[in-house]
Amino acid sequence: MPKTLNDIDAALGGLSARAITSVFLVACGGSLSIMHPGKCFLDAYSSAVSCDVFNADEFVSRKPKRLGPSSLVILCSQTGNTRETVGAAKYAKAKGAYCIGMTLDPKSSLAQEVNAVVQYKASYATGFPIDAADSNYAVLYLLLAGLLRRTDGIDCLAKLMSSLERLQPAIDNAHLTFKDRFEAYAPRFQGASAIYTLAAGPCYGAAYSYSTCVLMEMQRFDSQAIHANEFFHGPFEVVDDKTCVIVLVGLDDTRRLTERALRFLERFASNDRILSLDAKELSLEEIEPEFAPYLVPLIFFDSLWKFAYKLAALRNLPMLEGRRYMKKINDY
């Protein structure tokens, strides 16, 4: 059994005979963004457990009354030192919930506060490429699949693991697929007054993270992740021939929503400012069709980093080092 599966097994083993009826997925920023597709996955498979996604500080302040010994709380923080997420773990544990912490650092504060830790990897943290099967998304899906075996009698863990192990080549291929498109769009987006990302379903989290943690945080663009259907209930009124939008067209049943928004954009915006990535362009032959929709956002998000670096070069604003507040000022 791969190390990750061992860790998943050990983490869920701590639940012993607890009957879990509610799951809370709790984090901040980029780590919160992966929780959205996690909820999509659990909502689609489980009739036994509810699933809530909470920003960590909102979670602690809101004090959801259902939180208790029948709750599983999965928390995620890259460094394991995100103050709000560590606080949320303390809070949930005091309420009797079973807490699993996902982090790069198994010795971090988060790791100290939870019932069980599962380590994941991130390429940007180490500077070395990782295998997608070791990423935060992968670990989260594996935890939720492991939970399904207990709560719903559904056993998809091995099948999911084998899809995750075949994911990295699909990501590598995607970089080739989108390379020329990114090259063409970067100069068009470089001076945009705002860049929107548009998605639905499992891809929405990737759009959220790209807008807030990449475009805003690292390139200072005004931005928003727009839900593909909510688009038609307000946001679409900003669309004109200057509007820049990144559209993530997934493989799940919300695909129809995003296709509709894309058709609108193709009609009313300038096509050279609509950068769309379609899951049908990806090499997913080795992935179980059942799980492909949940793995698509990993591929899109990983691919879009390359686009961000192209923007950064053109704007002469380095990605991580260009931030002016985060990790520069500590007293806020």
Add this chain to the structure above:
Amino acid sequence: MPKTLNDIDAALGGLSARAITSVFLVACGGSLSIMHPGKCFLDAYSSAVSCDVFNADEFVSRKPKRLGPSSLVILCSQTGNTRETVGAAKYAKAKGAYCIGMTLDPKSSLAQEVNAVVQYKASYATGFPIDAADSNYAVLYLLLAGLLRRTDGIDCLAKLMSSLERLQPAIDNAHLTFKDRFEAYAPRFQGASAIYTLAAGPCYGAAYSYSTCVLMEMQRFDSQAIHANEFFHGPFEVVDDKTCVIVLVGLDDTRRLTERALRFLERFASNDRILSLDAKELSLEEIEPEFAPYLVPLIFFDSLWKFAYKLAALRNLPMLEGRRYMKKINDY
């Protein structure tokens, strides 16, 4: 008993002996925005039912597996003809869920598709001022309070109703309180490249609606509703002395989150571009302190309409009539 309470009673009466374990709050755009504080309310009071908020088309596509005869689905559409919301009602009913439709028009398509209808009022639909106790927010809270009696044995309906009946004077007062501030800020915001709204907890929905359905939809501003804590995990990097932000400081336990963001903005942005509305400035003496946090977003949102009209006048872009796609083009 006031008419609204009669309607609430009749709508929930249809549940008969059903044991409800999950609530789905389903709508689009502005009607979806009120569902967020609805979830805050239910999460805070109920240990018996889970609560999900879904865009209507996302709901139908995602097919949450827990949806079934133990589910209560509350749907909202002003006209009652929002295609996606009507579709969601059909879908949920076919799954055996009990559906309540909130709409201005009890003869609309939505009304035809649900088990029970509760009518609400909106001033912009009639052109006449309404009493806040008849608004969409009020009806939603009353429905949820009525549900709590059944699911959790908590009886707060009468107390909530009496607070709602005392709400309108607080709204009228707020208009006076904020009048000069809006007058001063409108010229500063008029030419902004983007306007952000920032909030947490029950106020987040009002921020979402103001950003997407007012600033984007009716005044074509680039915008985003930023969650007060998520702000520190990415979005705050856009802040400089040109950044325009509307900050909604609530009365609930997420107040601390918003105060923290406001302190940051006061330090790194231009104070004449940070328009903050603080619930402590409101006249809430007649409102039960327990419910005040949930009524604050109604007051903020109603107040902020006046600010939007000031922007509209300065920009020479009429509010409703200025839209270029919504209700102008019908084939998207």
